[in-house]
Amino acid sequence: MTEFVIEIEKLSVYYGRHRGILDVDLRIEKGEIFGFLGPNGAGKTTTQRVLMDVIRPTAGKARMFGKDCQKEGVAARDRVGYLPGELSLYDNMKASQFFKMYFSLQKSNTNHRYWQTLAERLDLDTSRKIRELSRGNRQKVGVVAGFMNKPDLLILDEPTSGLDPLVQQTVMELVLEANQTGTTVFFSSHILSEIQAVCDRVGIIREGQMVATERVEDMTRQQFKRLRINFATMPPADAFTQEGVKEITRDEQGVLLEIRENLDQVIKTAASFGITDIETIPVTLEEIFLAYYGKGKGGNNA
Amino acid sequence: MLRLLLQELRFRRNAIIGWAIGLTFLPAIYVGSYPLFEAELAGMEAILDLEIYQAMGMNFGTFEDWLASTVINIVPILVAIYAVIDGTGTLAGEEEAGKLELIVALPIPRWQIVTVKAIALGLALFLILLLVAITTTIVFLAIESQVETALMWTDIMWGLLYTWPIVMAVGMISLFLGAFAPRRRTAALISAVIVIVSYFGSNLSSQVSTLESIQPLFLFHYLDATASLFETGPQTSDVLILLSVALVAFVLALIFFQRRDITVGAWPWRRARRVPT
Incomplete structure (x- = not known):
């Protein structure tokens, strides 16, 4: 007990x-x-x-x-x-x-x-x-x-x-x-x-x-995931525009995505452009904390 | 509890010595200079008719009158200032300074904290009076042969120690106000007003017949600062009333400190009793 x-x-x-x-x-x-x-x-x-x-x-x-x-x-x-x-x-x-x-x-x-x-x-x-x-x-x-x-x-x-x-x-x-x-x-x-x-x-x-x-x-682990995906062919800018998915950055090799839902759909879309590398970027507690608070909410020191 | 008490006394050690040394000068000068002014004092009746001296209960006819008017009458007022500073400082002051949080968070019941602080305050007041009484007595012994008086050195000692109940009452009222008011400044202001109004109110009401009925309301009404103190000693009823006031104030300090939200600094009625809807 x-x-x-x-x-x-x-x-x-x-x-x-x-x-x-x-x-x-x-x-x-x-x-x-x-x-x-x-x-x-x-x-x-x-x-x-x-x-x-x-x-x-x-x-x-x-x-x-x-x-x-x-x-x-x-x-x-x-x-x-x-x-x-x-x-x-x-x-x-x-x-x-x-x-x-x-x-x-x-x-x-x-x-x-x-x-x-x-x-x-x-x-x-x-x-x-x-x-x-x-x-x-x-x-x-x-x-x-x-x-x-x-x-x-x-x-x-x-x-x-x-x-x-x-x-x-x-x-x-x-x-x-x-x-x-x-x-x-x-x-x-x-x-x-x-x-x-x-x-x-x-x-x-x-x-x-x-x-x-x-x-x-x-x-x-649970709040959101961040994936860095490199492609053989770069997908268009709106390729990952869907509910619960946010494109953070993009360069010549690939994109950094923040995924709250629809992970399965994201992987399928990414696969269609030829994935050359995929990496999970660890989310820090600080990022979780800020996600809970948002900018300037809930106190004066967030 | 004993350890906490010893600690509280240790905190006050410098204050007790400092206040005792500072206060010693006044009675020592008054008593020591009496032989020099004895002749002149006999012709001061006209001055003593002034209302300010009447309000302060002054009379310089004999050495006993002089001693009562300048020492027994004034020393408790000065020690009362220490009582206000210490009484409001020991709870409200420490709370405001943030020191009380660590003590309250210890596994010590709050009533013990208040009791220990009250005992330490009472002992500090007694020790200050005792040290002042000792030095005044020493000065008296030095001039005794030059003064026409039937007083013994013990009369002077007791005369000053008899003022302990009134300064204790002031100290406990200050302690209570420290547990009641949101800030030390507020508690000290109210305590000081009580002392000043009580001192002048007591003497003024004894001069004005229409105010006689309110005399018992003033704390200093129960302090005999006249030559009769040396003949008959203080009235037992006066001492009991002053000690009762001290006891009631102490009990109120216990009650309000028990309920107080430390670190918040609010009047008791500002405390939320239920979640606002």
């Missing part, structure tokens, strides 16, 4: 009359890495904040480890490491003091020195006061705080925000390592390539509503 670490049912959050999220349904299995995609204002942070009981839902249910996030929030959060998207820390503390304090305030699956190991991996100087740290280094403090207790569930809101590419890579390695030891990961990101690289499943939220939840490979 599948064990769900996160269960969200018909979850809605309204800020007065302004929509935060509406009727969000989501289940994340134990051991999964789930990527949450959407532009600013789509509802990613709101959903994660409801799970952490930072804000309360207007309607619907949210559970972690089978416990209601509001009524049994303390027990639910006991096994969670959290990195908020808008991270703000106690500036007057040294990073090491902050970690000791943070460690002392929660249940831990590890020893009190694990934060040092994480800090070393992220090349973070913990002897400096937080106010003296750059934005990237503050983000590292947040990452260490999220991971330091080896939680059973990690909820990360844009964990690599503000980090340089090398450190981003290290954070992704930490995510994968944590997952290999059984930690479920629910993280949102704007960097689609990192979600594609590490996530088992991905959910896309648009204007507060879930528009897709699929395995990453299914999503990139």
